[in-house]
Amino acid sequence: MTASDALSILKGAGATLTLSVLGILLGLPIGLALAIARWAQVPLLGRIVALYVSLLRATPLVTLLLLLFFALPNVGVPIGPYSAALLALVMNTSAFNCEVWRASLLAFPKDQYEAAQSVGMGAALRFRRILLPQIARASLPGLVNEMSMLIKVTPVLAVVGVVDITRAAQRVGAETYEPLPPYLVALAIYVPIVFALLMLQRWLERRQSKAELAS
Amino acid sequence: MLSASSKFLKFSRRTLLAVVALPLAISALGVSAQAASLDEIKKRGYLIVATEDDFRPFEFVKDGTPTGFDNEMIADLRKYAPFEIRQEILPWTGILAGVSTGKYDVAITAAIITKERKKSLDFTSPIADATHYYVKRKGDDSIKSVKDLSGKTVGVQAGSALLARLPELDATLQKDGGKLGKIVEYTSYPDAYQDLALGRTDYVVNTVINLQTLVAEKPAVFELGQAVSGKSFPAWAVAKDNASLVEFLNGFIAKQKETGRFAELQKKWFGQSFPDLPVTFEPEF
Numbered sequence: 001m002t003a004s005d006a007l008s009i010l011k012g013a014g015a016t017l018t019l020s021v022l023g024i025l026l027g028l029p030i031g032l033a034l035a036i037a038r039w040a041q042v043p044l045l046g047r048i049v050a051l052y053v054s055l056l057r058a059t060p061l062v063t064l065l066l067l068l069f070f071a072l073p074n075v076g077v078p079i080g081p082y083s084a085a086l087l088a089l090v091m092n093t094s095a096f097n098c099e100v101w102r103a104s105l106l107a108f109p110k111d112q113y114e115a116a117q118s119v120g121m122g123a124a125l126r127f128r129r130i131l132l133p134q135i136a137r138a139s140l141p142g143l144v145n146e147m148s149m150l151i152k153v154t155p156v157l158a159v160v161g162v163v164d165i166t167r168a169a170q171r172v173g174a175e176t177y178e179p180l181p182p183y184l185v186a187l188a189i190y191v192p193i194v195f196a197l198l199m200l201q202r203w204l205e206r207r208q209s210k211a212e213l214a215s
Numbered sequence: 216m217l218s219a220s221s222k223f224l225k226f227s228r229r230t231l232l233a234v235v236a237l238p239l240a241i242s243a244l245g246v247s248a249q250a251a252s253l254d255e256i257k258k259r260g261y262l263i264v265a266t267e268d269d270f271r272p273f274e275f276v277k278d279g280t281p282t283g284f285d286n287e288m289i290a291d292l293r294k295y296a297p298f299e300i301r302q303e304i305l306p307w308t309g310i311l312a313g314v315s316t317g318k319y320d321v322a323i324t325a326a327i328i329t330k331e332r333k334k335s336l337d338f339t340s341p342i343a344d345a346t347h348y349y350v351k352r353k354g355d356d357s358i359k360s361v362k363d364l365s366g367k368t369v370g371v372q373a374g375s376a377l378l379a380r381l382p383e384l385d386a387t388l389q390k391d392g393g394k395l396g397k398i399v400e401y402t403s404y405p406d407a408y409q410d411l412a413l414g415r416t417d418y419v420v421n422t423v424i425n426l427q428t429l430v431a432e433k434p435a436v437f438e439l440g441q442a443v444s445g446k447s448f449p450a451w452a453v454a455k456d457n458a459s460l461v462e463f464l465n466g467f468i469a470k471q472k473e474t475g476r477f478a479e480l481q482k483k484w485f486g487q488s489f490p491d492l493p494v495t496f497e498p499e500f
Contacts, residue, residue, distance in 0.1 A: 179409045
C-alpha cells in the first residue's frame, strides 16, 4: 500500500463526510416535522406519516437504495448514485429521528404549553421558545446515537457506485491483493469522525447544563 | 387546545412541505438514464458504460484512476465511437441489474456468458478465455488435483456465474465418488482470496486469467491448480434484444482484433493473448 492509496481512501472520507453531514442536516428537521405531524394528530396526514415511518423503519437501507436507484429512472425520475444515496439516507434517518423526537414530544408536560398559551404566545413563538429547546435537549442522546449509526451505515451506499471510505479501501485491496492494510487505514478514519460527533454531543450537553445553572 | 393546535398545524404543515420537497429537488439533479438502441444513443450523443472497480486485471482502480484491460478498451472506444462515452463505476452487485433495467447501456466488464444470463441480457463477442481454475494455498499438500477438491470448502463471489459452474465441478467429482464441499459466497473476490489465505476456505474458483494475475502478484501465498470447467468466455453485456448496440460493439471488437490492439492488450493484462476467440458463443450452461 502506497501513500497515494492512503490518499484515495482519504478522498473516500470526503464522500462519507459529505453524505453523512447532509443526511444529518436534512434528516433532523424532516424527522421533527414528521414527529410533529403525528404528535399533533393532524387528520389523515398523521396517519400517513405513521404508516410511512413504520414502512421505512422496516426497510433495510440497502434495499431502499437499490429500489430508488433502479426504479426511479423507470418512472421518469432520473437519479444519480450520489443523489440516490442521499435520498435513501435522509428517508431512512428521518424515520428513526421521527421516533426520537416523538418520544420527547409525548413526554413534554402539557401544562407548560397551556401556560404559554395563557400568556398569549402565538403558535410559532410557543414552538420556538417553549417546546423546541426542551424537546431538543431530551432528544439529543437519541439523535446523536442515530447520527453515529448513520455514519457507520454509509458503506452500504457503495452498492450503487458511491466511493466512500470503505469502498475506497476495498479498491486498494483489490489492486494490491492485500485487503488488511487499507481496512486499517479506513478504521483509523472512521474512529475520529464518530469521536468528534460524540465530543460535539458532550459539549452541547455541558453548555445546556451550564445555562440551566445560570438561570 | 383545539384551536391552538390547528393554528400550530398550519405552521407545521408548511414546514413539512418545505422539508419534504427538499430531498426531492436534490434528487432531480441526478443523471438521466433510459434503455436505448444505437439510433437513440447516436441521437442523444452519448453511451453510458458501467464498469467494476475491483476486478483486476479487467477493471480496477490504481492511484485513483480506473485502469485494466476493459478501461484501456474504453479509451480506444472513445476514439472509435461517433458519440461521447460516459462511464459509471460501481460494484459488481449492481451492474447487470443496471444494464437490464436500462440504467446503463452496456456493462464493459468480464461478464461470463451463461444460459441464465442470456434470458435477460445479450452479449458481445468474447473478450477473453474464462475457463475456470481453482487456486489453493501455497504448500497445501492435501490438494494435488481436481479430485482432491471433494468435500473441501470453496469460496466464490456472490452472484457470479461461477456459482452456476460449480454443479459442473460437482458432476466431475461425483464420477470419482466424491462430492462438492461447503460453498462460501463473498461480495467480491479480494475477500474470498483473503479468507483462503487465512485458511477459512480450501480453494477458490475463478477464471484462469484472474487467478494467474493473483498468483503472479502473490506467489508466496497462492498456487494455481487445474481447470474445473469446460469452455467459457466473458463478454460485455447489453440489455436483451438490443441487437443494434451489440452489432456496433462487435464491430469495434473486430477492428481491435484486426489492428492487433486486442492481442496487445490481452498480452499486457492477462499475460497471454487469445487468438482463437469465437465471434459469437452459445453457452451450454
